Amino acid sequence: MIDHIVTGFGAALSAENLLWCFVGVLLGTVIGILPGLGSATGVAILIPITLTFDPLTALIMLAGIYHGSQFGATITAILIATPGEASSVVSTLDGYRMARQGRAGPALAISALGAFVSAMVSLFALASVAPFFARLALDFGPPEMLAVMILGLCTIVVFSGRNLPLGMGLGLAGILIACIGIDVGSGTPRYTFGQIDLFGGVPYVEVMIGLFAVGELLNQLHLGMAEPIRARFRDLLLTKEDIKRATPATARGTVVGFLLGCLPGAGTTLASFMAYGAEKRFSRNRKKLGTGAIEGVVAPDAATNAASNANFVPTLVLGVPGGATTAVLLGAFLIYGIQPGPLLFENQPTLVWGLLASFFIGNVILLLLNLPLAPLFAQLLRIRYAILYPLIIVTSLIGAYSVKNSMLSVWIVIVFGLVGYGMKRLGLPVAPLVLGLVIGPLFEKALVQTSALGEGAVLPQITGSNVALGILCLALLLVVGPVLVKAVRGRDASESTGDERVPVTADGATDATASDVVASAVAASPNESSLDTPNPDRTPSQERQP
Amino acid sequence: MSGAGSAPVAPARARRPVLAAHCVLAAFGGLFFAGSFAYPWTNPEDGTIGAGALPRVAGLLLLLIGLGLVWQELRAGSVLEGDGHVEESVGQSDGERRATRRKLVVVTAAMVVTALLIPVLGMLPALAVMTLFLTAVVERMRWPAALATSVGVLVVSYLLFIVVLRVPLPFGLLDPALWSSP
Numbered sequence: 001m002i003d004h005i006v007t008g009f010g011a012a013l014s015a016e017n018l019l020w021c022f023v024g025v026l027l028g029t030v031i032g033i034l035p036g037l038g039s040a041t042g043v044a045i046l047i048p049i050t051l052t053f054d055p056l057t058a059l060i061m062l063a064g065i066y067h068g069s070q071f072g073a074t075i076t077a078i079l080i081a082t083p084g085e086a087s088s089v090v091s092t093l094d095g096y097r098m099a100r101q102g103r104a105g106p107a108l109a110i111s112a113l114g115a116f117v118s119a120m121v122s123l124f125a126l127a128s129v130a131p132f133f134a135r136l137a138l139d140f141g142p143p144e145m146l147a148v149m150i151l152g153l154c155t156i157v158v159f160s161g162r163n164l165p166l167g168m169g170l171g172l173a174g175i176l177i178a179c180i181g182i183d184v185g186s187g188t189p190r191y192t193f194g195q196i197d198l199f200g201g202v203p204y205v206e207v208m209i210g211l212f213a214v215g216e217l218l219n220q221l222h223l224g225m226a227e228p229i230r231a232r233f234r235d236l237l238l239t240k241e242d243i244k245r246a247t248p249a250t251a252r253g254t255v256v257g258f259l260l261g262c263l264p265g266a267g268t269t270l271a272s273f274m275a276y277g278a279e280k281r282f283s284r285n286r287k288k289l290g291t292g293a294i295e296g297v298v299a300p301d302a303a304t305n306a307a308s309n310a311n312f313v314p315t316l317v318l319g320v321p322g323g324a325t326t327a328v329l330l331g332a333f334l335i336y337g338i339q340p341g342p343l344l345f346e347n348q349p350t351l352v353w354g355l356l357a358s359f360f361i362g363n364v365i366l367l368l369l370n371l372p373l374a375p376l377f378a379q380l381l382r383i384r385y386a387i388l389y390p391l392i393i394v395t396s397l398i399g400a401y402s403v404k405n406s407m408l409s410v411w412i413v414i415v416f417g418l419v420g421y422g423m424k425r426l427g428l429p430v431a432p433l434v435l436g437l438v439i440g441p442l443f444e445k446a447l448v449q450t451s452a453l454g455e456g457a458v459l460p461q462i463t464g465s466n467v468a469l470g471i472l473c474l475a476l477l478l479v480v481g482p483v484l485v486k487a488v489r490g491r492d493a494s495e496s497t498g499d500e501r502v503p504v505t506a507d508g509a510t511d512a513t514a515s516d517v518v519a520s521a522v523a524a525s526p527n528e529s530s531l532d533t534p535n536p537d538r539t540p541s542q543e544r545q546p
Numbered sequence: 547m548s549g550a551g552s553a554p555v556a557p558a559r560a561r562r563p564v565l566a567a568h569c570v571l572a573a574f575g576g577l578f579f580a581g582s583f584a585y586p587w588t589n590p591e592d593g594t595i596g597a598g599a600l601p602r603v604a605g606l607l608l609l610l611i612g613l614g615l616v617w618q619e620l621r622a623g624s625v626l627e628g629d630g631h632v633e634e635s636v637g638q639s640d641g642e643r644r645a646t647r648r649k650l651v652v653v654t655a656a657m658v659v660t661a662l663l664i665p666v667l668g669m670l671p672a673l674a675v676m677t678l679f680l681t682a683v684v685e686r687m688r689w690p691a692a693l694a695t696s697v698g699v700l701v702v703s704y705l706l707f708i709v710v711l712r713v714p715l716p717f718g719l720l721d722p723a724l725w726s727s728p
Contacts, residue, residue: 176608390695
């Protein structure tokens with residue numbers, strides 16, 4: 001293997017390749033910053049430019065765009081709650097809170113560091129055990145994917161705050177919105193009212209831009225416009241405490257991201273949501289998540305990067321794209337006459353190992369480029385909001401239009417901007433809606449495929465797979481685990497204090513369940529019953545406001 | 547949270563906006579549920595899950611959850627807007643609040659008008675006009691500064707999206723194809 005690595009670096013480390021890798025990373029960062037223009041679109045747009053290049057140089061540049069855009073998308077998610085890609089939606093939850101608390105610098109820096117570390121680990125895993133994980137991915141048929149999607153949907157519990165029925169309702173609303181368009185199983189147009197523009201469905205990128213970017217903008221206008229944030233220089237740097245807290249979160253995010261990234265079609269968005277869910281369950285500071293906790297920034301970013309590298313496992317070894325961007329890259333491989341598949345590593349070692357080495361180089365460039373620039377990017381928040389919000393509208397509308405080159409996208413952004421604003425004013429959690437919207441089509445696809453496999457029967461297919469059953473047990477644990485723990489703790493507490501009341505945590509965005517909500521509504525005093533419908537996005541400082 | 551501590555917390559009661567939101571959720575579910583009967587539960591050819599299955603189940607569930615939320619709100623109420631449980635504008639007088647609401651309406655209207663203007667003026671000019679309107683009229687910035695911002699938006703967007711990224715943005719009536727001879 002060492003020979004292969006030396007060969008790879010030998011091929012990748014030419015001046016020309018380094019230059020194009022740098023250009024790719026830089027362009028990717030810019031593309032990622034722009035809402036709507038994700039890595040898939042960016043790579044697709046720039047493939048024609050690379051047609052005259054040597055295949056390795058071209059792939060190095062395209063991979064640079066891929067990695068750069070992942071980080072770029074996080075920058076605006078953290079600074080102005082405008083996620084550049086669906087996978088960076090989760091970064092808005094804590095990253096934006098950190099930015100509003102004057103800690104945009106550490107949020108961006110830890111995001112870059114976490115992404116780098118997870119990229120390195122996942123690259124090592126990709127290089128050493130890619131064939132093993134590819135075989136594992138092959139064992140994942142429709143029943144197992146269906147179980148994974150159910151597990152993904154169960155993370156709604158994590159994003160629902162204290163009102164689980166509300167979170168579930170919003171998740172279902174997302175699934176229903178995703179039902180609009182051509183049905184994956186039969187090709188029947190659903191809820192399109194004959195509008196051809198709707199045949200492709202309601203695109204979640206535009207919905208996300210509306211909900212987050214425009215919704216937050218209108219919310220800020222409602223609040224009387226955010227003041228420019230003038231953070232002290234030392235507040236822009238990472239502290240030892242930040243790094244200490246971020247380390248386990250990065251490790252968890254990397255594992256979750258890599259495992260999900262190996263599965264064809266699972267995508268980086270699901271990885272980022274599930275990594276955040278894992279933090280909500282396992283982090284020492286889980287109570288602080290949603291209020292500007294560094295774990296909530298680094299874990300999803302680590303997962304996104306690990307998943308985006310792991311996406312190359314099925315792409316390179318099986319020739320099956322792991323996600324949308326790797327599907328475009330697969331197209332690029334074919335353009336250059338490269339046939340991905342089990343024999344690629346043997347037939348074209350220079351190219352494959354050169355590409356993997358370029359991933360490493362690209363991530364180093366990304367870190368060198370973005371770590372020093374993090375405090376500089378944070379200066380964006382010094383701009384007066386009177387200038388900033390028209391710019392947010394401009395980039396949101398252009399970004400949305402460029403996804404499909406359709407005016408429908410612009411209207412979707414405006415409509416969902418108003419929906420997002422209303423949800424923020426009423427304290428409704430936005431994340432379950434996005435989760436339903438993203439996972440809905442994947443869930444339905446897996447469901448239809450499973451039923452086709454079982455000739456109409458779904459249940460025997462699932463019960464016949466130990467892997468699927470194991471994943472479903474994990475999903476069940478995710479849902480009922482906290483209830484059981486809370487019940488046990490509540491009993492212990494009431495035994496020791498004689499207090500019969502339902503225990504209530506101070507954090508609105510914690511793992512409450514339906515039973516909690518009903519119980520607190522019944523048992524609590526008028527003031528306490530107010531806990532039924534919290535604002536999960538609330539920060540402690542906001543709670544203090546009259 | 548009731549432990550907002552220093553702030554007095556208003557008693558929970560049913561709120562119209564919350565009730566309306568929950569009713570909308572229930573109605574949304576109900577509409578999709580009713581609409582799902584236009585599609586088959588299973589595919590007649592192979593018996594696999596059909597186009598109507600997911601929206602029927604999800605729509606029904608949402609209808610039931612929405613009604614449950616309405617019932618819960620009517621019964622137990624909630625503490626939301628104005629009660630310290632959603633971030634509120636601090637230290638604003640009634641006049642300032644009215645101005646803020648007016649601004650919200652104007653900004654939303656500006657976005658809608660811009661979207662209507664895009665097919666006519668083209669994407670970038672329409673957005674530049676919107677930027678000029680928002681900065682000069684809504685935010686009352688000085689005209690030179692507002693003009694500079696607007697022109698800056700136009701130039702940077704043109705260079706980034708059209709020159710570098712080659713995104714085919716609509717040119718509206720400025721589209722050369724409209725004016726070139728056949």
